[in-house]
Amino acid sequence: MNLTVNGAEYELASPPLASLLYALREEIGITSAKAGCQQGGCGTCTVLIDGQPRRACLTPLLTVDGASVQTVEGLGDADNLSPVQAAFYEHYAAQCGFCTAGMIMAATALVERKAGATREDVLDALGGHFCRCTGYVKIVEAVVAAAAGEVDTARPDPQDEAGEPEVVIPGSPA
C-alpha cells in the first residue's frame, strides 16, 4: 500500500485492516495524531485525507491506499505557522496540547471550506473533538479568528516580548 503523508511518499508494510493511526504512529513515526480513545470519540487522531477531516483511528488502511494524508506537521513549522496554528498560539487555545493537533486539522478543513465561518460553524465542525482542559472557549475564539483572517502568522519571539527580567534582589544571580 502507498500513502503520501505531508508530501512524502511511503510504501507501507502495516496490515491492510490496521488503522491509519497505526500506520502513522507505529510505522511512519508521525506522532501528532494521538491514540486518545481509539474509538472515534475524542477527535485527537483527526487528520486530513485528501483534504477532508477524518478519524485516523477509524480508517482502515486499505481504504486509503494511494491517498494523500496531511497532519499538523505538514501545515507549518514554528517559523511559518498556518493561520489556524497561529490563531491557536495567539489565543492560548492549547493547554495540555494533547487534543490540539486534531482540533487544528478539523479547524483547518473548516476554514478552507468556509471563509468567515461563524461561531456556530465552529461548534459544528469541532463538535466531536474532546478537550478536557480548556472548556473550549479559547479554542472556538481561535478558529473564529482564523476564519476571519484576524491572525498574525509572523510570530514574535517570546523572549523579546517578555524582555529581560529586572533584577529585584540585589546580588541575585539574575
Added chain:
Amino acid sequence: MTIAPLVEQELLRPGSLEEAVEAFGDGSNVTVLGGGTILMPEFTAGRVPAGRVMVLTGAGIDRLTNDGGTLHIGAAVRVAELEDAPEPLGSAARSVADVEIRAQATVGGNLCAPRGSAFPRGDLQAALIALGAQVRSAGAGGERTEPVEEFLPRREGRLVLGVEAETAGRRGAWASLDRPHTHSYTPLAVAAAIGPDGELRIAAGGVGAHAVRLPFAERAGVAATGSEALADVELADDALASAWYRQRMLPVLVRRALSQLEEQA
C-alpha cells in the same frame, strides 16, 4: 494503548455489486466492513471476528442519485451525503455523531448495526421508515426487496445493497431528544411523513433493537395526542434513558412531529 493490526483475517475486496453478493454468500463467517466506525474500535481492542472480513470500499455501491423524486441510496453511501436529503431523512442524518463520523459511516451500517451493549443504534432507521423506503438486500435465499420496517427485524445474515425512497410530494418531520453528547446515539426520536396520497407514516427510533413503525399512532392521524404510540412499542431501560422516561417522552415527540406536519400544510 493497543493498536492491534489485523493480520490473520482473510480479506474480501469485491470490485462490483455482483462480486459482493457472491462473496457474501449466505453471510455465514463474513463480517462486512462499511465505513468502519463500529468495527475498527473492536478490531483495535483485539475483538476480531472469526472468519472473513469483506470491505465494501470499491464495490461500486456508494452512489446516491435522485431520479425524478426517487432517492436511490447505495449501501456504502456516507451518512454525510444525506444531510441535505428531504425530511425527515436530512434531520436524522445531521443528528448522527460529528462531521468526521458522518463522513465515514455508511447507510448500510446504520441499517445493519446490531444494538449496542447498552444503547440503541441506527439513527437513520426511523426516518427511512417514515419515508416508506424499500431495502434491497442479498443473502441466503437470494435477493429481496422489502420495506425498512420489515427488513429490520430479519436483517441477520443480510447484505444491504441499497435503499430507495419516494420523496416527491412527501412532507416530513423529525423530533428527537437531545443527545447527551456528540457521539451518543439518539435516546429517542420520532420521524413522520405524509405522502402525496395523504398517507401518514410515523416511526420511532431508540425504542429497542431497531426503529419501529407506529401503526396505532398513524391510525389516530395528524390530530393524534401522541399517547397512541405507546401501544406500538415495548420500551426498555438502557444506558441512554430509562423506559420510564421514554414512556413519558414518546407521546411528546409524536405530538411535536405531527405539529410540524400540520404547520407545513
Added chain:
Amino acid sequence: MKAVGARLPRYDGLQHVTGQSLYVDDVRVPGLLWTKALRSPHHSALIRHLDTSAAERLPGVHAIITHEDVPVNVVGHLAALGVPADEPLLAEHEVRYLGQPIAAVAAESEEAAQAAVDAIEVSYEEREPFLDIRKAFDPEVPKLTPEGNLFFYEPHQERRVRKGDVEWAFDKADHIVQGVYRPGAIEHAPTETQVALVVPEATGRLTVYSCTQAMYFSMGVVATHLGVPLNRLKFVGGTVGGGFGGKVDTATETIAALLALKAKWPVKWRWTREEEFLCSSVRAAWHVEIADAVTTEGWILGRRTMTLHDAGAYTRFSSYGATKHTFHLTGAYTIPNVAFNSYVVWTNHVPTTAMRGFGVTSVSFAVEMHMNRIAETIGMDPWELRLQNANRIGDTAPTRVTLKDPSAVPTMLAAAQAAGVELAGDYRTMTSEPRAGRLLPEHLASQVGDLGSNGGGQ
C-alpha cells in the same frame, strides 16, 4: 518583574501547535518491550494459586513480575505524613478491587504480552464485595481489613471538627433543616491514558519517561518500591496529556521500572482507554448528611454533619482529602457552633485520588444544596440567606482561623449581576467589612476573632 501583568505566549505553545510536543507514548526507543498486566476480574477475592511459568515460556516474553519481584511491595502514598502503608504494587494473597494488578509482562509486542497474561495460571476464591459506604457501620458487611472498613485518625475513628456549643444551637433553633447529599465518583478521563517508558542503563540507573503531574512525588514512590536512592532515577516529564489529579497517582512507572530492570531492556506500559475507565483511580463518591439549627430570621446557629468518604480499596490520599473536606464543611458561611464527623471508608471500588479540589467540591455541592433547602424551609430568598451568612472579615472558620480576606460577598454579588438577579438595596451594596448592626446578632458577637492573632485568610 516584566513578566508580571504582561501577556506572554505559552512557553510550550509553538510546539503544541506544530505537533512537536513529545508525550510519553511519542518517545521511541530501539528494542522497546511492551507491557500488559494481569488484573483482577473480581471486586474481592483471595488468590489461591498463581503460576507464571507457562507464560514465561511463550515466544517474545522477556520478563514477568509478581509481588515477589517487588523489593518493597506495600507502600503508602502519604507515608511521609505518617499515614500507614496499605497498598501493594502487585496483589499478594488477595485482590480488593476489580482491575487490581496481580502480575505484569514485558514482551516484544502488546499482543505477545497479552498472550502471556492470558497464559498465567491464577485461581481465585471470590468473596462478597463491600461496595455501599452507607453500610459503613453495619457489623454484618464484609471487612477489607481485620480492623474493619474505617481508616483510623489518631486518636479518633473519624476526622472531627468541634467549635462552640452545638447543643445550645439546636436548643435555640426555630427549625432543624436536614439533608443528605451524595456526589458520585468521577473519572478524570484525561485524553492521554496512563503511560510510562523506562530505559535502563548498564549502571542500573533508570530513565523514566513519565506522564506524572507530580514529578518528585512519583520519583519518591518509585524509589521506595525499588528500595533505591533517588539518584538511581532520572525522571523525564513535563508533557502531560491531561491529568486533573489522576496523574498524581504513580500508576505505571514502578511496574515498568521493575520490568525494565528484570528484562534489561526498555519497557513501555500504556493503558487502553478501557483500562483507564475501569482500573484508574477516580474522584471519590461521598455521602454527606447535614443537620442545621436555623432561626426564622435566617441565621444558622449550628451545624452537625456526618460524612462518609468512599476511599476505594486502599487509602492513597483519602485521609488527607477527607480532612480537607471536614475543615470546609461550613462552606463560605459563618456558623458559630459546629460538630463535624467525617469517616474514610474502605470499599471494594477502585482506589480514589486527587481531582481538582478533592474533598472540597463535595462540600460545595452539599452545602449549596442545603442552603437552598434552608431558604425554602424558612421562606427566605436564597441569595439573601447566603449573603447574610457569608463570611466577613473577622469571622472565624470552623478551625478557629480568623478570616482576613474572605471573598464570598463580592463573589456572590458578581454572580448575581452576571445572572441578572436584582438584589434588594442593602444586599446589593454589601461588602466583606466586619460585621456590625443587623449583621452582628448576639450569637455571632462572641465568635468574631482577633485579626492580629493569626495568619488566617480564605
